[in-house]
Amino acid sequence: MDQGQGGADLGPVEPVAGEQELRPGSRLDRMRMPLARQVVEAVAVEEGVCVRPVALRRVDLATGETTIVPAPCGATLASKCPPCAERARRLRMAQCKAGWHLDDEPLPEPDPPSDEAKELGRLRADLEQARTESEQAGDADGVAEADGLIGQVDEALAELGVRGKAAPDNRERPRRTRSTRRRQDAPDLPRLPVDKRTVGRTYVAADGTAWRPSMFLTLTCDSYGRVLTDGTPVDPDAYDYRRAARDAIHFPKLIDRFWQNLRRAVGWEVQYFAALEPQRRLAPHLHAAFRGTVPRIVLRQVAAATYHQVWWPATDQPVYPSDGPGLPGWDEQAGGYVDPTTGAELVSWDEALDAIGPDDEPAHVVRFGPQIRADGVTANNATVGKLIGYLTKYLTKSLDGCHGVETDRQRAHVDRLAAALRYEPCSPTCANWLLHGITPKNPRPGLVPGRCKGKAHRRETLGFGGRRVLVSRKWSGKTLGDHKADRVDFVRAQLEALGQRPDSNSPAAQASGADPDSAGAARVAWELVRPGDPDAPRREYLILHAIANRQRWRAQLAAPTAVGPPSGDLPSVA
Numbered sequence: 287m288d289q290g291q292g293g294a295d296l297g298p299v300e301p302v303a304g305e306q307e308l309r310p311g312s313r314l315d316r317m318r319m320p321l322a323r324q325v326v327e328a329v330a331v332e333e334g335v336c337v338r339p340v341a342l343r344r345v346d347l348a349t350g351e352t353t354i355v356p357a358p359c360g361a362t363l364a365s366k367c368p369p370c371a372e373r374a375r376r377l378r379m380a381q382c383k384a385g386w387h388l389d390d391e392p393l394p395e396p397d398p399p400s401d402e403a404k405e406l407g408r409l410r411a412d413l414e415q416a417r418t419e420s421e422q423a424g425d426a427d428g429v430a431e432a433d434g435l436i437g438q439v440d441e442a443l444a445e446l447g448v449r450g451k452a453a454p455d456n457r458e459r460p461r462r463t464r465s466t467r468r469r470q471d472a473p474d475l476p477r478l479p480v481d482k483r484t485v486g487r488t489y490v491a492a493d494g495t496a497w498r499p500s501m502f503l504t505l506t507c508d509s510y511g512r513v514l515t516d517g518t519p520v521d522p523d524a525y526d527y528r529r530a531a532r533d534a535i536h537f538p539k540l541i542d543r544f545w546q547n548l549r550r551a552v553g554w555e556v557q558y559f560a561a562l563e564p565q566r567r568l569a570p571h572l573h574a575a576f577r578g579t580v581p582r583i584v585l586r587q588v589a590a591a592t593y594h595q596v597w598w599p600a601t602d603q604p605v606y607p608s609d610g611p612g613l614p615g616w617d618e619q620a621g622g623y624v625d626p627t628t629g630a631e632l633v634s635w636d637e638a639l640d641a642i643g644p645d646d647e648p649a650h651v652v653r654f655g656p657q658i659r660a661d662g663v664t665a666n667n668a669t670v671g672k673l674i675g676y677l678t679k680y681l682t683k684s685l686d687g688c689h690g691v692e693t694d695r696q697r698a699h700v701d702r703l704a705a706a707l708r709y710e711p712c713s714p715t716c717a718n719w720l721l722h723g724i725t726p727k728n729p730r731p732g733l734v735p736g737r738c739k740g741k742a743h744r745r746e747t748l749g750f751g752g753r754r755v756l757v758s759r760k761w762s763g764k765t766l767g768d769h770k771a772d773r774v775d776f777v778r779a780q781l782e783a784l785g786q787r788p789d790s791n792s793p794a795a796q797a798s799g800a801d802p803d804s805a806g807a808a809r810v811a812w813e814l815v816r817p818g819d820p821d822a823p824r825r826e827y828l829i830l831h832a833i834a835n836r837q838r839w840r841a842q843l844a845a846p847t848a849v850g851p852p853s854g855d856l857p858s859v860a
Contacts, residue, residue, distance in 0.1 A: 323826060330829050333836050334369045339828040341815035348809050354821060356828040356835075364682040371682040378681060378755060381769050382559045382674050385762030386500055386575050387665035388485060392763030403446050410439045410452050464597055469651075473591045478553035484760045486554075486578020497664055499579050502673050504659040505544065505589060506571040507533050517566030518695040527706040530569060532596070532650045534749030535712050535742050537562075537570050539594040540652045541756065548588050552580055560756040563680045566689050568703055570750050573677050575663075577761075582660050589658050595648035599638040601711060605723040608709050608736060614720050616731040623725050623733070635714055635727040681754060684746040700745070707749045709735060712742040780843065 308315040320328075327337045339356035346352070361367040362374045385392060399407070413436050420428030440451050468474065490496045511525035519525035533540075541560070549556050560574035606613055614623040614632055623632045633641075663670060680688040691697055711718045717733035719726045726733065742751035764772075815822050 335832045338367045345811045356832040375681045475591045481554045484555045484557045499664045502661045503574045506655040506657045507569040508655040513567045518699045531706040531710045536652045538752035544592045557758040557761045589654045594652045596650040598649040604721040632725045638724045685748045686746045712740040
């Protein structure tokens with residue numbers, strides 16, 4: 287090799303990886319080989335088996351025999367368990383479809399109360415009067431005795447199948463009220479008496495054909511500044527990150543207010559199935575399927591007139607720095623937080639709310655943006671399935687993973703929003719109130735501003751601390767657990783049609799809420815195998831046995847002549 291002037295012989299230079307075929311047995315060649323655990327998890331994903339199974343111990347109470355059985359983890363995010371997340375998404379799709387186009391009311395009217403329940407109601411009224419008289423007379427023993435008897439009456443009513451309680455328990459809780467006068471900058475809304483119906487209007491064509499359409503609605507947040515096609519702001523310095531953070535935190539309240547206003551404007555109980563996802567600019571927006579039809583002009587009017595006022599203390603100018611030694615500290619004798627310089631107690635949460643006068647402005651007002659989309663949908667429309675899939679498209683992803691962050695501009699946009707959310711109060715109990723000289727509600731030692739554990743401060747939530755899926759109470763007449771039980775009942779019916787007796791004592795059947803046979807339920811008990819248990823198997827063993835069980839069950843479903851229930855429980859593993 288030619289060393290050149292003053293050069294040194296460096297020997298043969300190894301080729302860069304990827305320029306030619308790797309040498310067999312080299313480190314790079316070995317690193318390209320998949321791990322055995324990855325192979326097992328890949329097969330589990332293809333078979334639809336949980337990759338993070340939970341070990342359950344099944345105990346036969348008659349013989350004392352124990353076996354370890356894998357149960358699905360039930361995760362809803364694909365980053366944790368893709369099969370369980372996809373199963374949860376499909377269950378939500380079934381829930382959405384079940385209530386979107388109903389012709390009849392999903393819930394029946396309550397049964398009339400029995401004579402025994404009425405007698406208990408009369409006794410409850412007498413006890414309430416006796417408690418009031420004892421309270422006015424200052425007889426603490428009489429109040430305590432009345433409370434005990436009232437609790438017994440409430441328990442007796444519950445045993446008779448009466449839902450709820452005749453009166454709430456929080457008698458002494460003060461209620462702080464605000465003016466209900468509408469803002470001058472918000473248009474008025476029509477208000478109609480709300481009928482107790484959830485089914486929309488029926489339309490009849492000239493040929494006598496009747497149909498009952500429903501709608502698909504999209505609501506967005508307001509603008510915080512001009513953005514590019516990739517969702518990043520044109521001018522990051524002019525982009526209102528503080529308002530974006532506050533809107534994201536209080537967006538659930540705005541959604542609730544919208545449905546309340548819509549029901550009052552149309553005069554019937556509109557039922558909805560909605561899912562929240564972020565736009566590319568990271569602002570939350572809502573997709574909703576609701577039963578019945580509403581004119582688009584009414585939807586726009588309701589959205590424009592809907593707002594939510596946050597009656598919290600002002601947080602525009604912090605009293606203390608966000609970091610450093612000058613933060614308020616916990617004082618054991620005072621039982622609260624005190625000023626680091628003067629030692630004076632900070633203003634309590636209730637005192638801070640009482641200081642808000644009737645002429646003061648709210649700390650923040652949340653509104654919808656002008657972009658609203660509403661489409662009519664019929665039950666036999668070919669796009670129903672596509673819309674349900676679009677509605678539940680991102681349920682298996684965290685909010686920050688719905689849109690890929692690939693460029694430095696997008697990463698900087700996420701960082702700025704996360705920085706604005708870090709020190710923004712998310713609730714009355716948030717530690718960030720200490721920055722403004724206010725002791726949070728229900729204080730405790732160890733609170734540090736910027737380290738609140740509230741869900742809204744997490745980077746993956748983008749400020750939204752509510753639920754991803756919002757379903758009204760009268761949507762389908764069933765809870766999510768009821769829909770799970772329906773799915774188990776469907777599989778059980780298919781097995782019985784093939785001449786097989788399904789295992790009603792499986793953990794999946796019990797978790798679904800299905801009623802197992804009484805003999806089996808009394809014979810088998812389940813308990814969670816916790817870490818450190820000598821019988822706790824490795825996760826790989828649980829996955830392998832779950833895959834084997836899934837293959838065996840599929841074979842039994844495909845073979846009508848098969849005899850016996852699905853088997854294949856994982857034996858005890860030391």
